[in-house]
Amino acid sequence: MTKATTRRNFLKMGAAGASVLPFLRAMPAAAQGSDTLVVVTGARINSLDLHRTGTSRASYQVGINCYDRLVSFGTKPTPGGGLSYDYEVIEPELAESWTESDDGLTLTFKLKPNATFWDGRKVTAADVKWSFDRAVSVGGFPTVQMKAGGLERPGQFIAVDEETFVIKLDRASKLTLPDLAVPVPYVMNSVEALANATEEDPWAMEYLHTTPAGSGAYKVARWTPGEQLVYERNDAWVGGELPAVKRIVIREVPSPATRRALVERGDVQIAFDIPDKDAAELADVVDVFSTPVENCIHCLCPNFAFEPFQDADVRKAIAYAIPYEDIFQAAAYGRGLPMWGGEEEINDIAWPRKTQYYTDLEKAKELMAGSSYPDGFEVPLSISLDLASWMEPTALLVQEALGKIGITVEIEKIPGANWRTAVLVEKRLPLHLENFGGWLNTPDYYFFWAYQDGHLFNSSNYRNEEVEELTNATLHMAMDDPEYAPKIKRMFEIVLDELPRIPLYQPALNVAANGAEGYEFWFHRQLDSRPLKSV
């Protein structure tokens, strides 16, 4: 893309549509008007193709803004003001309608007849099939994510005719349809991609890495890795309501202090993913959206591989010793939701839920005295240097509190590159902080990743036969199944009693806006540029 866009044809591109504001050599500030929005972020976009190995999280936004999926989620207001996607409502994007067979094993999608790629070609079922085949074949993250919805091999996808696309499932699952709305299964222009594929590279990974070929709401006008990405509206988009903003500039600014100054001055309209501290302080000055991240909990994890933590009383003693409120204020500046001091009796299946634990040192001491370790023990508490902004203050407060019940804690800081290996793959850290968040917003999905034995985010080496069985049973079960709620409640009961993960609080994603509105929170925690408007 960068190579293809020379100054000349870029300006031509601008001149082509009268509505498109060309980049001028020097554009007076006032002329920026409502046509252009500038967003700053600290994260780096390193590929325009989500399916590529090593694509960073920040790059997922290209998959969202430049490509369409068959379906998308609806929108709902969030309790704290602002908007959020709605997991309960599936809306059409490329698909006009869809039907499910009675046994739930066949999904039939009708594509919108007027949907076209940026090069003007009609979007066909063959494109959908090629894109899905690619996602399940390239390996790595896209393949894992597809599998979560029961989409595992190319044979499951059938292009019946130009506008009819069929998915055959091995078993009916409530996760399939939502999994089609996550960023991964997006639809690429297979003709354009194949024209640029080679024998060694049958999926055109190299081409699509720098040149998106989609049908989405925005095209990439310019991409300079490490500096900026410029989106330009695709006026022929039929996937939803046409975006109000013609051009969106995503600028990478590593220093949070600089991002803050920029949005406060109003030179940029959105600062995406700002630190909790800045969010708390900026809230009075500009619009700040702090949305609790769905299905995500910051936890303290006692590892069952470490002997003292096999004692249930020790784990409970820790849960009563933690200074929850102090942590919430010091680490999150009150942004997010508390996860302590709830009812013990479980009456609903909302997750994350408040635990029945609260800070009570006397109770903690009693539990310690009754455990097999009345004199305490020593344990390292591991944190990641990359996530130090919340982990460090949390760890210090935990260290102080556990010291009062006889557990001597030494804080061990692990470099970011090593963190995932140590905590998730080797699962060797006796006591550590962890923050898994599931994309698909159901409790069973969280349990699948975080509480089932051997799964990546079960960093505590927890295994409970009943939880294994219940998670397997509920994972694909419809949520209105009469058996679902009792099973989920039982799962909550077990893990909150056994505490392989001690929930601390639900974190928030903070976004500051100064001159823009319409921001929507999405589970993928990236900026969906499509609903944005300038004010």
Add this chain to the structure above:
Amino acid sequence: MFATSPRLRATVLRVAQSIPVVIGVVIISFLLTRALPGDPAVYFAGVAANTESIEQTRVAMGLDKPLIHQFFVYVGNLLQGDLGQSLTSGRSVATDLAKRLPASLELTLTALILAIVIAVPLGVLAATRPGTWVDHLCRVIVTAGVSLPTFFTGILLIYIFYYLLGIAPSPLGRLDFIYLDPDHVTGFYLIDAALMGDWETWRGAAKQLILPATTLALFTLAPIARMTRAAMLTALSSDFIRTARAAGLSNRTILYRYAFRNALLPVVTTLGMVFSFTLGANVLVEKVFAWPGIGSYAVEALVVSDYAAVQGFVLAMALLFVALNLVIDLLYTAIDPRIGFSSK
């Protein structure tokens, strides 16, 4: 020609001498990156990975092969001019370096020139008028420059000139988003824009440079000014200056022709050193001003064990310093004819 030009011969000899250094750098940078903690396959396998997808990522990155095999692949690619593919930026390391090294050099050189223009006269003035207000001013500036860390000066300058006064442009990197990059010739925006005759972009790039260059200059001022002052004091108190004064030469001639020229040698040595640590100090300034330079690139690559990028960076730096040392040696002979290459 070889025999007739000792300087050329010496230059070729120096370049030849640097070959073992470069080979050593290649081996050491390879081994050091492998010795880093962390498993890039795990990191790049993405948010929701399982054992299988981590293994797939490892194979895709070529990290499943034995170390010695990886090394030969690396050297083989290197010989063909291929520095590998950076995973953090998603581009080839050579492209990244070609884009980012000039960004850092433009910033560093601007800062250095700014520092020299201020520090050298300041040093000379302080040496000729020791104990006066100029000398004290020099001392204050030098102390402040050394003691203020660059990221602090950077944020302070942004706060005052951008946030409060609003006279500096948005600290958004090399060019505000309303400009297009000038066509790539040297990679130095000021030069490229001037070559195109696009003065609007030139002004835009220059405006963006002012704050970060000032930040770095404040930091580099100190050693240059100190060294100039000390070298001038030594030169001014030496016998040949006394002789020159006795011979009745004018003050100006003594100062610039005799004292300053002799004082230049240590100043140039310091400049070489200052240049190298300024490139290092760049990292923080680049972060604060969102400057897409080589320092922040290397740090980010290092944090996630992006082997190819780190190796490419170390290699580029090694070559840069070989060149820098050569330039400084050549400068010596130009400044002081007594230093010849004949002694080698």
